[in-house]
Amino acid sequence: MLEIEAPPQLVLTIDILAVIVFAVSGALVASRKRLDMVGFMWLAVLTGVGGGTVRDLLLDVPVFWMVAPHHIIACLVTAGVVHFTAHLMESRYRLLLWFDALGLALVTVAGTAKGLDNGTGALVAVAMGVVTGTVGGIVRDLIGNEPSVILRREIYVTASGLGACTYVILAELALPALLAGAAGVLVTFTVRGLAITYNWSMPAYRHRPGRTLKEIEDLRK
Template sequence: MTPFQLLDYAGVAVFAATGALAASRKQLDIIGFLFLASVTGIGGGTFRDLILGTPVFWVRNPNYVLVCAAIAVGVFFTAHLVESRYRLLLWFDALGLSAYSVVGAAKGLAATGSPTVAIVTGMLTATFGGILRDLLAGQPSVLLRPEIYVTAALVGAGAFILAGVLGAPATVSVAVACTAAFLVRGGALKFGWSFPAYKSRPGRRPEDIS
């Protein structure tokens, strides 16, 4: 198994765990766990493959779905042991984002040869599963939290592409990019890093517009 395949499975597994943790916070049944874990685990990669027009990765290799199912079952029986499941969800999400930003960039580059497209697909792969998870679980989207999020995915994808341009071996490129993405997202979670927010007047409600 190649480093990219290992990273792909790791990304799916970690994101699936965040989906299952979200299900535990909503006290869903085992089917709810399986559904949220699978949607979160494979959602970003599915979106990426549809955009690139390539065969959807889990259709070609159903083992990814089995990984999601195994993680869901494991979390179903152990989530109650965790004191702060939302904090764990956020840190697992940071790990998944780091892995998937690199996987998405690598697959985008392989499919198109364009560094720009690769960075975009890395960002989409790393964030879309979490967006779906929060939407389906009815919880505030991680995108709406004040800390840096999408930027961390862009840093990971960009670092992977830059390392490749500089001639670094694949394993080094992966390690550097994953570390960079995780440090940015982890630092944002730990220290509250964020960009300045828009400070003008808020938008009006539809009923206030004549």
């Protein structure tokens, strides 16, 4: 089991920061859809705690925001701030992508660390990191009727997976948890940021026509 060497207050602060960053991305979607304050709060909360909620349910541990309400409060405050300031941002969609990238990096590492802390193997811990990093964004896009980044060719899950793997490998090498976490965040954010900047994408499946009857008959000969 990985021991977190940072003070509990610092761990909680980083965790809440990750939730706030994702909540901002959810609230920005609400601004694009011109929702009311309740809509802002709803999307901020779903995006901020969605991935962590699914992770904790899969790990069969108490859901983090039900144990301590700090995260929900942070999401609600974030929604209120964005509601009154979103009009000051010239390109909200571009900003959304960058906030989402930062949120992805932070919660990926947080989810991976929690998997290791609860005694999972390396592969399951990586999966928990990816679930934590991507589910909130998926829910945000579905509720906000936005094109889901998970279903496009953009490098998103790949960035999360690479960051989670980085954290696990460095943790297994007995690197201090904070340094391993910083490296995981850096890898995830860098890969996702480069994909945003240069429009990188993974190779997509190319449809190929099926064999004709003659070709099938020739194969049987």
